[in-house]
Amino acid sequence: MVRKKEILIFYITSILFVCLELLFILFNMYYMAVIIPLVALIVYWSLFSLDKLMLFVVLCTPLSLKYHIPGVELGQISVGMALPTEPLMFGIMLIFFLNIAYAGYDKKILRHPVSIFILLSLAWIFVTCFTSTMQFVSFKFLVERMWDVMVFYFLGILLFKKTKNIYTFNWVYIISFTGVIVYTMIRHYPSHFSEKGAHIAVNPFYNDHTAYGALLAMFLPVLGGLSLIKRNKRSIRIAAFILFLVFLLALAFSYSRAAWLSTVAVIAVFILMLLRVQLKWILACFAVGICLFFVYQTRIIMQLQRNNTDVSQDIGKEIQSIGNISSDASNRERLNRWSCAIHMWEDKPFFGYGPGTYSFKYAPYQLPFMRTIISTNQGTHGNAHNEYLGPLAEQGLFGMLAMLGIAISVFFLAFRLFYNLKDPDMRILVISIFLGLVSYFIHGMMNNFLDTDKASVPFWGFIGMLVAIDLNTKAEAEKTPEAVA
Numbered sequence: 360m361v362r363k364k365e366i367l368i369f370y371i372t373s374i375l376f377v378c379l380e381l382l383f384i385l386f387n388m389y390y391m392a393v394i395i396p397l398v399a400l401i402v403y404w405s406l407f408s409l410d411k412l413m414l415f416v417v418l419c420t421p422l423s424l425k426y427h428i429p430g431v432e433l434g435q436i437s438v439g440m441a442l443p444t445e446p447l448m449f450g451i452m453l454i455f456f457l458n459i460a461y462a463g464y465d466k467k468i469l470r471h472p473v474s475i476f477i478l479l480s481l482a483w484i485f486v487t488c489f490t491s492t493m494q495f496v497s498f499k500f501l502v503e504r505m506w507d508v509m510v511f512y513f514l515g516i517l518l519f520k521k522t523k524n525i526y527t528f529n530w531v532y533i534i535s536f537t538g539v540i541v542y543t544m545i546r547h548y549p550s551h552f553s554e555k556g557a558h559i560a561v562n563p564f565y566n567d568h569t570a571y572g573a574l575l576a577m578f579l580p581v582l583g584g585l586s587l588i589k590r591n592k593r594s595i596r597i598a599a600f601i602l603f604l605v606f607l608l609a610l611a612f613s614y615s616r617a618a619w620l621s622t623v624a625v626i627a628v629f630i631l632m633l634l635r636v637q638l639k640w641i642l643a644c645f646a647v648g649i650c651l652f653f654v655y656q657t658r659i660i661m662q663l664q665r666n667n668t669d670v671s672q673d674i675g676k677e678i679q680s681i682g683n684i685s686s687d688a689s690n691r692e693r694l695n696r697w698s699c700a701i702h703m704w705e706d707k708p709f710f711g712y713g714p715g716t717y718s719f720k721y722a723p724y725q726l727p728f729m730r731t732i733i734s735t736n737q738g739t740h741g742n743a744h745n746e747y748l749g750p751l752a753e754q755g756l757f758g759m760l761a762m763l764g765i766a767i768s769v770f771f772l773a774f775r776l777f778y779n780l781k782d783p784d785m786r787i788l789v790i791s792i793f794l795g796l797v798s799y800f801i802h803g804m805m806n807n808f809l810d811t812d813k814a815s816v817p818f819w820g821f822i823g824m825l826v827a828i829d830l831n832t833k834a835e836a837e838k839t840p841e842a843v844a
Contacts, residue, residue: 491713572615584791
């Protein structure tokens with residue numbers, strides 16, 4: 360009897376749906392004929408297949424567009440959201456919270472070192488929202504950070520416990536991103552792939568060519584790994600290698616010097632891992648390098664000021680211009696933003712100005728000799744241009760330490776997995792995902808894009824993948840006879 364009722368409901372719903380679609384077509388409401396089925400599919404996935412809805416968000420992320428709410432502004436900056444991804448992530452987060460309230464959550468995930476640093480970061484953001492100089496802005500920042508982390512890290516780990524979902528996530532993003540690359544190349548061609556043309560060719564999917572370059576650099580190691588994993592079919596490996604070359608070409612034409620630099624850093628880390636150099640020595644060398652910079656900073660800055668090479672269509676000169684802090688407006692503006700962040704922290708060292716407030720508060724901290732032709736008092740040309748100094752200014756010292764804690768814990772996890780895993784395909788998967796994160800961690804020293812869906816989805820997703828692989832490895836080890844004995 361129950362089965363007959365289900366069949367009856369199915370047919371009635373189907374007939375009503377078809378009639379509704381016909382009415383929309385009859386009255387030339389074609390957009391509604393497309394929207395209604397999509398909304399119905401999203402509702403169905405929300406109720407019965409949340410994993411498919413998450414992957415749909417991943418598919419939409421490279422294609423998402425920023426929508427600015429008419430008439431809603433904070434100072435000179437309009438308030439908006441990325442459509443359709445951010446509303447969907449907010450909805451998935453609410454469903455996830457309801458599921459936790461009903462069925463609980465895996466405590467092993469919460470106890471993982473990476474999870475602890477992420478939870479500490481979220482907790483400190485929550486605390487600094489109350490001490491913020493702009494509480495509405497800060498709580499908005501907290502909600503946005505939460506839907507990124509909850510959906511693609513905490514819920515993502517559950518998705519990635521099935522290794523095939525790791526491959527699916529990456530391929531879905533890559534395929535969608537490839538469409539954006541083709542679109543960008545077509546728009547870039549009329550300017551003969553010039554440096555100036557790269558700035559506008561990425562519109563409307565990216566408002567900045569550096570964000571576009573950052574994501575290209577992030578997925579290059581992943582495509583390299585997918586082309587080497589023997590478990591994949593030969594056709595899949597060939598497709599991955601071809602796309603690797605496409606992404607590499609797109610990276611070259613992005614004219615994103617920060618992305619180029621992060622790619623070089625990725626190669627260096629990859630070589631060190633192949634040589635099985637322990638992470639503690641790498642971190643020690645990095646710390647010594649920072650100390651030497653501060654000791655000899657005057658000489659270093661004087662040397663850099665002699666570099667007058669400006670950006671150019673010549674790739675060689677473009678690379679040389681990375682160190683130009685005398686006439687390159689982009690480089691000098693980064694120094695201006697970093698200087699402001701440090702001075703803001705000096706004024707509010709413990710709690711900072713509040714999450715998400717840098718753009719509104721940094722203007723008075725601009726020193727006259729640091730300002731450039733692209734300096735602004737409205738924060739319309741980006742944020743602190745640094746994923747570590749931004750939290751320092753907005754959340755105080757603990758905010759920056761929490762971000763560094765996430766990065767260092769991910770490094771330790773990836774090195775341990777790479778050295779201990781026996782399955783060669785799994786080792787390739789781990790190192791390719793990790794090198795994608797390395798690219799962003801390095802890039803985060805020069806830009807900050809985690810407040811955008813395009814960067815945050817793969818960033819938190821990649822970290823979730825590594826943690827899921829770690830938990831799976833530990834679970835398999837506990838099942839072995841040796842572990843039982």
